[in-house]
Amino acid sequence: MTDSSRPGAAADDLDGASPPPPKAPLSKATWQEIAYLLANFPLGVPAFAVVVVWLALGLGLSVTVIGLPLLATGLMVCRQYGKLERARARALLGVRVEEPSPLRARESGFFPWLWTRLKDPVAWRHALFAFVRLPWALLTFTVVFASLFVGWPALPWVARWLSNVDRAMVRGLLSPSDELERRIAELESDRVTVTDTAAADLRRIERDLHDGAQARLVALAMGLGLAKEKLLEGQADETVAAMVDEAHGEVKLALQELRDLARGIHPAILTDRGLGPALASLAGRCTVPATTSVDLAERPAPAIEGIAYFTVSELLQNVSKHSAARRASVEVWQAEDRLLIQVVDDGRGGARLDGGSGMAGLAERLGSVDGLFVLDSPVGGPTRVTAELPWRAPDGAAPAPASKRERRPRGR
Known part of the structure; x- marks a missing residue:
């Protein structure tokens, strides 16, 4: 039966040809x-x-x-x-x-x-x-x-x-x-950051020496000079003994300050024993109870170790001074060609990169060596700081295989 309502239907039937298939719609x-x-x-x-x-x-x-x-x-x-x-x-x-x-x-x-x-x-x-x-x-x-x-x-x-x-x-x-152009611009910026950081460190060392150990040693020299004069005058009495005793105390304080200064430049425990014991020592000096977990198959280059150590040191100082936390934790591990650090505390949070707590300086210092610094600190806590550094094996050796516990930083 022919559908006369379709135009051309009769012609199609008379010619015995079926209508062409409909065109597929464009995607x-x-x-x-x-x-x-x-x-x-x-x-x-x-x-x-x-x-x-x-x-x-x-x-x-x-x-x-x-x-x-x-x-x-x-x-x-x-x-x-x-x-x-x-x-x-x-x-x-x-x-x-x-x-x-x-x-x-x-x-x-x-x-x-x-x-x-x-x-x-x-x-x-x-x-x-x-x-x-x-x-x-x-x-x-x-x-x-x-x-x-x-x-x-x-x-x-x-x-x-x-x-x-x-x-x-x-x-x-x-x-x-292109990548070369980008890296040149980044390196120019990083060079300025490294130069400024090194100059600031030198000023800090000079100030610590001038105001601390140097002043104590000057006082010690004056005290010993007075004691010597009294001894030469035959006044070897309790006054001289007290002066010598005071000078002895000053010597011990000056030695302690020099040790602290040397530790601030590069701690001996980090050189001798590596990040694990060095970070455990830092955690022991933190006023907030802190635990450490360091899982590294081998040691990275000394420069990377030093940056990691001082990063954790400053973060734990912030925990002690600003967080009002009850406990903190430090984790360090290797993931492929990166050294990862995570410092967490259960304090009041609210930390910011522009908050004046040294966070911006840490971010710049890590960025100068192609590192990353991520701060997650909602008001009310907890505060979680994740830092990444390039894994550089000492003396140009190939990096060790990543730890069995290899993982990316954990979220909150």
Whole structure:
């Protein structure tokens, strides 16, 4: 029976041919690629115009006081444009490109700010992306728009090929700087941090010597000089005995201060016995009951041991001074090529990197050796500090296999 309500049904039946199968709908990914390609042109035109006008004005006025600041401001805008384009490519093309590192001037002031932005390679690549994109955007818009009407069977392949070119452009021009460039910038920043830290340590040692052991030794020398004069005058009585006894006490105090200073520079127990006994000694001196657990197959390089020791030392001092905790724990272990440290206390929490407790300094010191510092301290506690350091075997030896208890830092 013929369905006369369908146009052309009778002709189909008379010809004896069945109707063609319905076309399969385009996939969601294909529609996203089409949307991306069609949006390239309307978005690319204003971006191209802004870049051309900005460059023309900035370079033309570079001999004046406003030219270079205009270029620097435009480069900041280019960074934001790149951020938007990365988000669009991530949403529609599935291209995931890491965000570039934020710019940080090594010194404060207008001219360091200006120079840092003018030599920003990321922003210049974003400007290049906006400049070269317009011809390509016009081509893709024309091809895809035409294919929607006259080239429907080939549209998925056309969209995929054209969008692959866009994916390559996004990865090439909107990605962060290459690894060497990134590492150079990081090392420049880290060099400043290490220099400042070393200078601060030297000032601390000089101050401790001047105000502590040196002052006591001066007083000791004066006391012994007076006692010597009285002995030469034949006044060997109880006064001289008291002076000698006082000088003896000063000697013992000076020796103790020198030992503490030497321990602050590099403790002998760390050199002789390693992190386990050294951290146990630190925990024993903490005013809050603290336990230690050190699980290392072998010792890392002395420099890494020293940084780990002083990191735990400062964290336990913070626990003693600020946490109002009842107990604390220190765990150290190796995970692949990293040395991990975790210090936990059940105190009142609320610690911050900018809270004036030395946390920011610890984070900078660990960052200078490619380490990490993570602080988790909600108000009410507990406080959990996790530090990671690169595992460097002594004398360039290969690192030992990770401990049997290898694990990542535990969450709260």
